[in-house]
Amino acid sequence: xxxxxxxxxxxxxxxxxxxxxxxxxxxxxxxxxxxxxxxxxxxxxxxxxxxxxxxxxxxxxxxxxxxxxxxxxxxxxxxxxxxxxxxxxxxxxxxxxxxxxxxxxxxxxxxxxxxxxxxxxxxxxxxxxxxxxxxxxxxxxxxxxxxxxxxxxxxxxxxxxxxxxxxxxxxxxxxxxxxxxxxxxxxxxxxxxxxxxxxxxxxxxxxxxxxxxxxxxxxxxxxxxxxxxxxxxxxxxxxxxxxxxxxxxxxxxxxxxxxxxxxxxxxxxxxxxxxxxxxxxxxxxxxxxxxxxxxxxxxxxxxxxxxxxxxxxxxxxxxxx
Amino acid sequence: xxxxxxxxxxxxxxxxxxxxxxxxxxxxxxxxxxxxxxxxxxxxxxxxxxxxxxxxxxxxxxxxxxxxxxxxxxxxxxxxxxxxxxxxxxxxxxxxxxxxxxxxxxxxxxxxxxxxxxxxxxxxxxxxxxxxxxxxxxxxxxxxxxxxxxxxxxxxxxxxxxxxxxxxxxxxxxxxxxxxxxxxxxxxxxxxxxxxxxxxxxxxxxxxxxxxxxxxxxxxxxxxxxxxxxxxxxxxxxxxxxxxxxxxxxxxxxxxxxxxxxxxxxxxxxxxxxxxxxxxxxxxxx
Numbered sequence: 001x002x003x004x005x006x007x008x009x010x011x012x013x014x015x016x017x018x019x020x021x022x023x024x025x026x027x028x029x030x031x032x033x034x035x036x037x038x039x040x041x042x043x044x045x046x047x048x049x050x051x052x053x054x055x056x057x058x059x060x061x062x063x064x065x066x067x068x069x070x071x072x073x074x075x076x077x078x079x080x081x082x083x084x085x086x087x088x089x090x091x092x093x094x095x096x097x098x099x100x101x102x103x104x105x106x107x108x109x110x111x112x113x114x115x116x117x118x119x120x121x122x123x124x125x126x127x128x129x130x131x132x133x134x135x136x137x138x139x140x141x142x143x144x145x146x147x148x149x150x151x152x153x154x155x156x157x158x159x160x161x162x163x164x165x166x167x168x169x170x171x172x173x174x175x176x177x178x179x180x181x182x183x184x185x186x187x188x189x190x191x192x193x194x195x196x197x198x199x200x201x202x203x204x205x206x207x208x209x210x211x212x213x214x215x216x217x218x219x220x221x222x223x224x225x226x227x228x229x230x231x232x233x234x235x236x237x238x239x240x241x242x243x244x245x246x247x248x249x250x251x252x253x254x255x256x257x258x259x260x261x262x263x264x265x266x267x268x269x270x271x272x273x274x275x276x277x278x279x280x281x282x283x284x285x286x287x288x289x290x291x292x293x294x295x296x297x298x299x300x301x302x303x304x305x306x307x308x309x310x311x312x313x314x315x316x317x318x319x320x321x
Numbered sequence: 322x323x324x325x326x327x328x329x330x331x332x333x334x335x336x337x338x339x340x341x342x343x344x345x346x347x348x349x350x351x352x353x354x355x356x357x358x359x360x361x362x363x364x365x366x367x368x369x370x371x372x373x374x375x376x377x378x379x380x381x382x383x384x385x386x387x388x389x390x391x392x393x394x395x396x397x398x399x400x401x402x403x404x405x406x407x408x409x410x411x412x413x414x415x416x417x418x419x420x421x422x423x424x425x426x427x428x429x430x431x432x433x434x435x436x437x438x439x440x441x442x443x444x445x446x447x448x449x450x451x452x453x454x455x456x457x458x459x460x461x462x463x464x465x466x467x468x469x470x471x472x473x474x475x476x477x478x479x480x481x482x483x484x485x486x487x488x489x490x491x492x493x494x495x496x497x498x499x500x501x502x503x504x505x506x507x508x509x510x511x512x513x514x515x516x517x518x519x520x521x522x523x524x525x526x527x528x529x530x531x532x533x534x535x536x537x538x539x540x541x542x543x544x545x546x547x548x549x550x551x552x553x554x555x556x557x558x559x560x561x562x563x564x565x566x567x568x569x570x571x572x573x574x575x576x577x578x579x580x581x582x583x584x585x586x587x588x589x590x591x592x593x594x595x596x597x598x599x600x601x602x603x604x605x606x607x
Contacts, residue, residue: 228421234378235421238414239483240438242406257434260424264469268420 009186014059015299016184021193023300028181030307034314035173041166043317048169050310051176060183068179069172073126076168083164090159096141098154103146108136191216192294210284217273225266232261323353323491323523324375324412328384331370343370345547347384351375353490356523357514359534359555362544363568368527369417371544372493375525376412377405388412410439413489417496417527419473419480428454428471428479429464435487446486453482458508474501481509485516492516493525498533510537535559535572535594543567556592574599 011017016024038044055062069076115132122128141154182190195212202208233243236257243254282288326349332340344367351358360368373379374386377393386393388408397403416422425431432453433446441449454464457478463471468479481497492513498506514537517524528534534541535555543551543558545567551558558564559575571579575592578599582588587606593599 231416231418232421234373235416237378238376238409238416239422239435239487240406240409242438257424261421264424265420 010064010183012059012184014057014184016054016058016060016180018299019184019303020294020296020300021185021189022196022294022296023304024181024185025190025193025197027303027307028177030304030311031177032174034307034311035170035177037311037314037318038170039318040321041162041169043314044166044169044173047314048173051173054180055176058180058184060180064183065176065179069175070126072171072175076171077130079167079171080164083167084156084160087160087163088155088157090157090162092155093158093161094154094156096154097151098137098140099144099151100140100149101144101146102149104139104143105149107139107143111136111139187216187219188292189294191219192290192292196294207285209288221266221269224269225262228265229258229262232258232265235261322350322387323389324351325349325387326374326384327387329374329381329386330383331367331374331379332382333370342547343367344374344381347371347549349542349549349552351491351523351525353523354521355517355539356525357517357537357539358523358525358542359538359540360525360527360542360544361529361531361534361569366544367547368544369495371549372414372495372525372527375491375493376409376414378409378414407439410487411489412491412493413484413487415481415484415492415494415497417499419476422480422483423468423476426467427464428466428468428482431468431479432464432483432486435483439487449486449488450482453485454479456485456512457482458505458512474505477501478505478509489522491523491525495527496529497526498528498530513537531559531570531572532574535574543569559592578602 035044035047038047052062055065111132115128119125119128137154185193191212194215195208198206198208198211236254237243241254241257242250326347329344329347329349330342331344333343334340360371362368370379374381374393375388377386377388377391377397380393380395380397382395384394389411391403391405391408393405397405423431425434429447429450432450433441433443436446436449437443450464451461454461459475459478459482463475463479468476471479477497477500481494484492494513497513498509501509510533513524513526516522526533526537538555541551541553541555541558542549550563550567551561559571564571570576574595578589578593581599581603589602589606591602593602
């Protein structure tokens with residue numbers, strides 16, 4: 001649970017922390033649009049370097065972001081392999097025949113079993129898995145003695161490889177940018193910024209203040225609910241629920257024993273919260289005063305101008321190159 | 322020794338990288354039979370963390386906890402060969418808030434949930450449920466009710482019944498009497514003494530009520546600032562000067578006796594445990 005980094009504020013002192021949340025949200029929006037405007041792999045890699053530069057200047061350790069990327073690794077891997085497999089234009093980079101014979105089928109099973117039993121001892125399991133998959137593919141293409149069961153062509157095209165890398169880099173950029181925002185902005189500030197930015201929606205009768213409040217309460221309760229979930233797990237473990245093992249049938253029971261108290265407690269909490277807010281005379285829709293007033297400073301203007309310049313140049317690159 | 326703590330430290334990690342130390346150098350031995358232990362100390366002193374080590378829910382950061390011959394250390398869980406689950410049947414832990422464990426449709430199903438997890442047959446478990454529901458002061462009609470439509474005190478009793486039905490050797494209760502009315506509280510404490518005396522089991526109770534400590538405990542543990550600062554019997558504890566330092570107070574009966582001694586300028590040789598004893602002492606002096 002410590003890997004959940006998206007939506008988590010970590011205190012710091014760099015300029016990213018001093019910026020107004022409004023300008024940060026705006027900048028994030030503009031930069032994301034720029035990331036989508038690019039069409040070429042080289043350009044987007046330049047942008048990735050730009051993002052790394054922001055991290056460097058902002059004093060955010062890259063390892064921290066990398067840890068935050070771990071949950072979307074699977075997604076990245078999927079998009080990558082699908083792109084590689086299904087884009088069939090451009091030059092052929094690699095063409096090989098994957099042959100499945102009785103001998104290497106047996107070897108494959110052995111390798112998979114080996115992986116299954118050794119994986120708990122390997123530190124970076126994900127890399128290990130990728131390594132094993134690549135190893136099996138190599139074996140299927142190169143080591144093919146014995147009677148063939150089936151064989152198929154495996155062709156990798158240049159466009160597929162480029163497209164896959166392109167989409168991966170773009171995803172990484174987007175996730176990194178949004179992680180920067182949530183890492184450097186307190187949830188309360190973020191919320192206040194969102195509220196101000198969504199203000200124009202009031203014209204179409206959407207109350208930005210309420211939306212902001214809903215978001216802030218949701219964010220506020222994530223750690224609380226995680227904490228509660230942990231306590232429930234301990235309480236149920238005391239009654240013999242073994243969350244680490246068990247058959248499928250037991251697993252269902254385990255999850256129910258966790259979810260039902262979780263629901264009850266969240267409902268109770270929200271009820272308590274509503275009462276506490278009412279006791280402090282909160283009335284939805286009524287104007288409220290604020291402790292924190294956002295201050296827009298020169299650095300915010302500079303950052304926004306910079307972002308707009310980036311956007312314009314990306315559009316220029318897209319149109320003219 | 323059923324449970325043995327050796328130089329146990331425990332740290333709660335916090336987000337900024339620093340750690341909050343919840344237990345510091347705890348050395349403690351608890352025998353399987355015949356102890357009625359109360360664990361006291363101010364809030365945040367590490368009482369709950371300590372009891373969660375007793376059935377291997379938490380693993381010490383350094384040091385070791387030995388429970389029924391199984392040694393629990395920092396990385397015990399990594400090694401799947403050691404089964405921690407059976408320990409939780411032997412050391413039954415009742416949490417402070419019943420909301421964390423009640424989840425079934427009926428009280429009966431909730432009570433037999435624990436025993437079934439430990440491999441007890443359903444009909445045996447149901448028989449046990451019928452027994453324990455009466456032990457905790459409810460009637461059999463409650464078995465068919467939903468645990469969520471009960472009052473706070475009733476939920477508490479059902480959660481205790483859920484652990485009792487597992488027939489643990491050692492019963493650990495985290496503030497079992499909070500939120501109960503005086504009558505219900507006394508009834509439950511009587512139940513625990515009965516379990517302690519009749520079945521000769523060890524009972525460990527976390528409490529803030531000094532009267533409970535003085536009246537029932539054969540042994541008192543005091544936690545203060547993550548450390549175990551006192552381990553002995555109640556009379557000794559309440560003679561100690563450190564009571565104020567540890568943010569504890571005196572039981573009512575001792576308070577009264579002290580006041581009497583001061584106001585009447587007399588002194589008794591012993592401290593009374595209840596009103597009758599005080600009365601006898603008074604008679605002796607007058």
